[in-house]
Amino acid sequence: MLRHDDGTIFACSQTSYIDKIGEHPESRIYVSVQFDTLPKTFAVLDTGAPWCILNKEQAIELNPNYKDEAIDTKCLNIRGEKTGGVLIRLPVRICAEQGEDIIIEGTVFVPQDERNLPNFIGLDGFLSRIKFAINPQSNIFYFGPIAQ
Numbered sequence: 001m002l003r004h005d006d007g008t009i010f011a012c013s014q015t016s017y018i019d020k021i022g023e024h025p026e027s028r029i030y031v032s033v034q035f036d037t038l039p040k041t042f043a044v045l046d047t048g049a050p051w052c053i054l055n056k057e058q059a060i061e062l063n064p065n066y067k068d069e070a071i072d073t074k075c076l077n078i079r080g081e082k083t084g085g086v087l088i089r090l091p092v093r094i095c096a097e098q099g100e101d102i103i104i105e106g107t108v109f110v111p112q113d114e115r116n117l118p119n120f121i122g123l124d125g126f127l128s129r130i131k132f133a134i135n136p137q138s139n140i141f142y143f144g145p146i147a148q
Contacts, residue, residue, distance in 0.1 A: 001098070001142055001144070009144065010131055010133070010142075010144065011133055011143050011144040012099045012100065012144040012145075013094075013098065013100050013102060013142070014097060014098050014140050014141065014143070015094065015098075015140070015141050015143075016097060016138075016139050016140055017030055017031050017045070017134075017139050017140070018030045018042070021042060028045075028046075029045040029134065030042040030044055030045070030118075031045055031094060031095075031141050032095040033092060033095060033121060035052075035054050035058065035090060035091075035108070035119070036062055036090045036092075037062065038058055038061065041058075041119060042118070042119070043120055044118050044120045045120075045121050045127070045141065046120045046121065047123045048123070049120045050076070050109075050122055050123065051087065051109040051122045051124055051125050051126075052092055052106045052108045052119070052120055052121050052126050053076075053078075053108070053109050053110075053120040053122065054109075054110055054119055055110075055111070055116075055117055055119060056111060056112065056114070058119070059088070062090070066088055066110060067086055069088055070086035070088055071087050071089060071107075072086070072087040073085070073086050073087075074109060076109055076111070078111065078115075078117065083111045083112070083113055083115075084111070084112050085109050085111040086109070086110050086112070087107055087108065087109055087110075088107075088108050089106070089107060089108070090105070090106065090108055091103050091105055092104055092126060094121070094130075102130055102143055102144065104125075104126050104129050106125050107125030108125075109122075129146065130143055130144065130145060131143065132144075
């Protein structure tokens, strides 16, 4: 996929991304993901988000008692509004079209309000634990594990 100048592999997987979804007019990077055993969905790739975000309805679908397994209660600033919620840990998969999917035991924020927010893949607890690159000319997201 992508290599360093010395020929070593930087990213061994890739997937295409979409930059608009539904009625949202702003450009974003939406990649195909899977939160634990939920069906595949799209999530916004957001290096400004401290954690992944899973909407409340899907968290309940995954585990009606997810609040009982929370590792912390936090307040997150989402689009200029403070939003309370809980942090949970669960496997998050980025789905590859070429190469291998990558699964990280991610830290996921579940907001407690009823706003219709998309899901997010955030920096801390996920993106900071992989290598990734974006080619906006071809809408390709490259990714791979950080070498141990």
